[in-house]
Amino acid sequence: MTDWTDPDAVDLSDGETFDALLDRAETREKGHFFEFFAEGDELVHDPGLRLSQHGSEQWMGQTLNHDPAYWRADAARERDYEDVPVHPDYLLACVMGITVEDLSEKGGYFLGRDDVQFHRPATPGTLLAVTSTVVDTRTSSSRPKYGIVTWETEGRDRETGETLVTYRRTNMIPRREPAATDGGAVGEQDAGGPTLPDTLLSPDGEHFADFQRALDTAREEQAAVAYRHERGRTMDDQLVAGLPLATLNTARQHHNRDEMADSPSGDIVAYGDVTRSIALAHARSDEATYREHRFADERFHDFVTLGDTVYGFTRVLDCDPDAGPERAGAVTFEHVAFNQEQTPVYSGRRTALIQRDT
Numbered sequence: 001m002t003d004w005t006d007p008d009a010v011d012l013s014d015g016e017t018f019d020a021l022l023d024r025a026e027t028r029e030k031g032h033f034f035e036f037f038a039e040g041d042e043l044v045h046d047p048g049l050r051l052s053q054h055g056s057e058q059w060m061g062q063t064l065n066h067d068p069a070y071w072r073a074d075a076a077r078e079r080d081y082e083d084v085p086v087h088p089d090y091l092l093a094c095v096m097g098i099t100v101e102d103l104s105e106k107g108g109y110f111l112g113r114d115d116v117q118f119h120r121p122a123t124p125g126t127l128l129a130v131t132s133t134v135v136d137t138r139t140s141s142s143r144p145k146y147g148i149v150t151w152e153t154e155g156r157d158r159e160t161g162e163t164l165v166t167y168r169r170t171n172m173i174p175r176r177e178p179a180a181t182d183g184g185a186v187g188e189q190d191a192g193g194p195t196l197p198d199t200l201l202s203p204d205g206e207h208f209a210d211f212q213r214a215l216d217t218a219r220e221e222q223a224a225v226a227y228r229h230e231r232g233r234t235m236d237d238q239l240v241a242g243l244p245l246a247t248l249n250t251a252r253q254h255h256n257r258d259e260m261a262d263s264p265s266g267d268i269v270a271y272g273d274v275t276r277s278i279a280l281a282h283a284r285s286d287e288a289t290y291r292e293h294r295f296a297d298e299r300f301h302d303f304v305t306l307g308d309t310v311y312g313f314t315r316v317l318d319c320d321p322d323a324g325p326e327r328a329g330a331v332t333f334e335h336v337a338f339n340q341e342q343t344p345v346y347s348g349r350r351t352a353l354i355q356r357d358t
């Protein structure tokens, strides 16, 4: 009788034998299908992650978020930070990265995020504690193989218990069993041509007063304050696979080319937080940012894959001179990331504190 614990019992040099072995082996699964999630469930995400200066600088460097307030003590003090904090995009990506193994590792699409709030800055060395609550589950009417799940997530400092960031995110999650639906209409477009303002204005500078002036002028002229950013960033392996893995994001979409070969993208795709951070970096390079405040209605419209180039477009929606400290006012933007074919891949509303002219 063959001893199946004998390392030599299976001839691995014989491809046919190994194929047959793999075909019969059960796959030990990772992640959860849609059916796992029930409204009200709370998930405590285990891996934890210590935010690091290196991780933050690597994120900033690769995504073109070159803001010295997040790496130089004098620049941080100038922006009223007690210590040099990690970059907020890195913080957000790390908080979400930790959740992926429990929430979205099975694949599916990161559709959007809402109510992103930064409660306090986080410094390098902070150990994260992250929990999520399932707030909604529903069947996708257009894609019977998927369900749609929304979670609320909170990232805290594990040592002090202080809340750092909170948000609500929605993903399409593969179902173990396809649902019976009417098949729905996929990506239907509205009929009729586009309605656009006659004039698009751009602010004269990067300070709060420049945005406010442009918005006031636009209101008088039935114009919009909307502009493109010159920089683009082509997605390479470091961005697509390296950055998500550095945040412990285990979603196969970002690092398993073999699995992704049969997917609609045909290849690995960028982590939504990387795409978003690049578009925001383009926008921030044209403004005197004081602080990030909140984000709303973030959507991922299309996937971004290796070799795509991410550009940015910004529309100014509102200016509030009374929000924020004396030296800054709040500006609400809509940012759009688009690719080399001018296809939007991300959009979101962002309120940031922008420095007044000094």
Ligand SMILES: CC(C)(COP(=O)(O)OP(=O)(O)OC[C@H]1O[C@@H](n2cnc3c(N)ncnc32)[C@H](O)[C@@H]1OP(=O)(O)O)[C@@H](O)C(=O)NCCC(=O)NCCSC(=O)C[C@H](O)C(=O)O
Residues within 6 Å of the ligand: 100, 104, 105, 108, 109, 110, 111, 112, 113, 139, 140, 141, 142, 143, 148, 170, 171, 172, 184, 186, 187, 188, 249, 251, 253, 269, 270, 271, 272, 273, 298, 299, 300, 301, 302, 303, 304
């Ligand atoms: C996902 C897409 C292929 C969908 O395209 P399309 O069918 O054209 O879009 P619809 O607008 O019809 O949406 C389909 C259904 O999803 C619901 N939906 C869409 N957005 C939201 C939202 N923000 N909140 C709630 N629900 C939403 C619609 O209501 C539709 O529902 P139903 O009719 O019942 O089916 C396309 O959008 C696409 O390719 N998007 C890009 C996705 C992407 O690349 N994301 C980022 C990369 S993946 C990632 O980062 C993974 C991450 O690591 C993680 O783990 O989450």
